[in-house]
Amino acid sequence: MDVLQLLFATLIFPGFVFLVALSFLTQYLIRKLSARMQRRMGPKYVGPVGILQPVYDFLKLLQAKELLKTRYSMVRAAEISLLLGLSSLIASTLLLPLNIYNIGSPYDFLIFFYMASIWPILMIIFASLSMPGPYTSVGVSRLLSILTVSEPAFFTGLLVPVALASFNTKAPLMISIASARVHELWVNPLTLPIMILVTISLIVAVQSKLMLPPFNIPEAEQEIIAGYETEFSGPLLALAILFHDMDTVVSALAIVYLVLGGPAPFSHSSIEGALLLILKYLLVIVVATYVKNVFGRYRIDQALVALLKYGLMPAIVAGILGTIYLYF
Template structure:
């Protein structure tokens, strides 16, 4: 039997002979992992912003960003630098504590969600046994930050935007959690790595998409609403609320609100890939079966680094497919009314997600 040695243990074996203690190496490994993750997130967000601008321009038959870098590729970076250098304005009559804490509570939970996302079996920052539950629990903090920001701004438009954000999040978090619960029942685990591995046996045919089509449909709509994407951008509807909870913000705090939806959209697309599209596994069953045999890797010379790179590329390709569909949805469908949004969540998605969960439980008990 060939024992599995993680990439971290192999790297540690290279540095341990020169006297580097295990505790020091663990601290350096944490710093290095966080640096790599944050760098990847920043690059991914810049790419997403550029893609959305180019795709929306193509849909509307215009050019889009063109002059800042090759085909406008650094336009998003230029906008970020501009926001960072802008003056930070605080309303004189607002609640300064809530006004300053709100953007942090909006951005930090989204960043923490990346801890439990596996890009490959060994490419995960924190492999919790309750990874999916951690994501759902930490994402429920975001509406509190939006509500605090709207209330602390002392602006009626901001306050209405915060109330809408809280109501929308509560309405769609429950169907989303029920959809994820069905996946957990099928995989018998809350770990994101275990959920992906449960879909690795037959490649494309092992995806939870085929076993949970109703759950996938519910998760897709609920994730768009959680990201406040059109047609669910009621909390910041420009025609009604100017910009909602972010009306009074400027500078770096506004940049937090600008980044959070894109980061959340990327997180949602990654979780769609993990939960329903097989994660980092190959879509072709033959190649997926070959991955289970260690001698094949020894013959072909595939090492841990190349395996992680290949798994990351496959994960990102699947995720960007979901991102493209989300962008097409934003620039295709009109914004719905607030009563239609709440009715869709409570009267349509919630019964469907609950029925899907009960059906999954029944089938699981029947197969035992």
Template sequence: MEAVATLMGYAILSVLVFPGLVALSVASLLTEWFVRKTVARMQNRMGPAYVGPIGLLQPFADFFKLLLVKRYVEQRYSSPLLAVAGVALGIGALTTALLLFPLSPLRLVAPYDVIAFIYLMILWPFLSLIIVSLAWPNPFVIAGVSRAITLAVVTEPTLVASILVPMNIIAKRYPQVQPYSIYYTSTSVYKLWADPNVGIGNYVITLLLLIVSMIAVIIAVQSKVMLKPFDIPEAEQELIAGFATEFSGPIYALFRLFHDMKITVLALAIVYIFLGGPAPYSHLSVEGILILLAKYVAVVFIVSLVRGAFGRFRIDQAIRKIIAYALIPSVIALILSFII
């Protein structure tokens, strides 16, 4: 009975507090501040500056300001309840996905749990986006959703192929660990970067495959979260705000939080699956915490750098770029990972 109570305590802590809903929300809003501040400084603007020290609390103020506005833009076929359900579905999926990572007190670990991760991180957030957008049907919304679906056709396979590269190499090289597990990949991948004992040829090829797949996954993340140059589904000059045209008040606040959560969880996925999280230190050590934060900030900085440096692609340009520089390289890297 005591063991069951302890397990339930860990479950509640992991889902609701850390790394669950509360911690993920705070980290996501801080990540939004970092992205906004970085892009603003790149473009000679101030960025968030007034709420809190160096504007650190501006995303929190924006969120609560929208959340407390009890007003929806109503129209004949709108469904605010459907929109809330769609956002809740996406936020719930992202929160659950964190339980697969080593930083969670309660970890979900199993062979081939990457399949669950793909469902939670790739499929459900995309379906959530479609549900919440179509809750307010509008010509601009429909056009934005159609563009999002077009991007997803090449973005989602790229994410899957890229994530499978380090997992496949680890499954072949370390057969004693559970194959295709997020946890065991995250705790073992640092060995691929730092262990030349497998032979210089295999070591160099492994490094090349990891680098290629990591570049591909960063491009795919940029497209999945629809940051420049892939913000085509919400192009202001063409579609007002695309799929988000009719959002307002609490729905818009939750949708923005959901968007920030996607950036946060995807950045954490890159940090753990490709860079080993806090490795070679533990999560509870000062060195491990600092290394984990440094890797996370580096990944988010790269995403921010790309957003600030590029203009928006046309939809045909975006598809060609993703296929040429992300999808094809990630598929080739995946095929080679089966061979080495």
């Protein structure tokens, strides 16, 4: 019975099928919201109100478009790297309270962050370097420059509320414990400033982590022709787009549970809890889309300064204030 539950959680919910469906839906929402903000039509024709357009685009790239390669391309290595990255993102969701098959242990937040953030980044870099082109190395170097600041900011922004919420419990840095108690930090006057700083940090860190404007320098089409994804095409490009959308979903779910408290103070099984969870997820997506459409692309030096000033520094200050709150 445990094996069947684990297989269901991995393959159906909250694993592969659920994440793929939510990734397509999230891509549709972002494209539709972006079109509305830019006074365009956006996806409209495929499916009701265009909701199946991301699925159609994925299948078109997967089946109809040719995979272009050069004599130095290692297509199989790129495919394996992207599939390993997707697998890591899927496995990371098993540690979230969304999983009906309860998996968790003290310090599982560190495992979650490794699978949800560090490993996928390594895989997208390996996939890019497996399809070398004249602009690939430039795009990868810019990507690494951004990630050296955005990843510490993202990690610290998630770590602070998890540490505060799970302090003085038998399960430090445990996701399920932290997500159930983190909403209390928002109503505590002493921890409210910390949560505001964490939220500011994560808004900036997520934009850069997902390569969304204004931090999409590594794929600046007008400058380096899509950067680290220059040589992706056909089925490989379909996997890369799905990889990005799934990364968006997992990052949003991490913020929803570890910063906004998921369905708390309600339970997942209640109607109120389910609606609250959906609203918080939509809030994260709407904010990311709004920032994406309001700002223009930064230069690499501007991006690094902005990340340090509005991403990493608020997270560090929040960490210092959180330490003072816990021990003094």
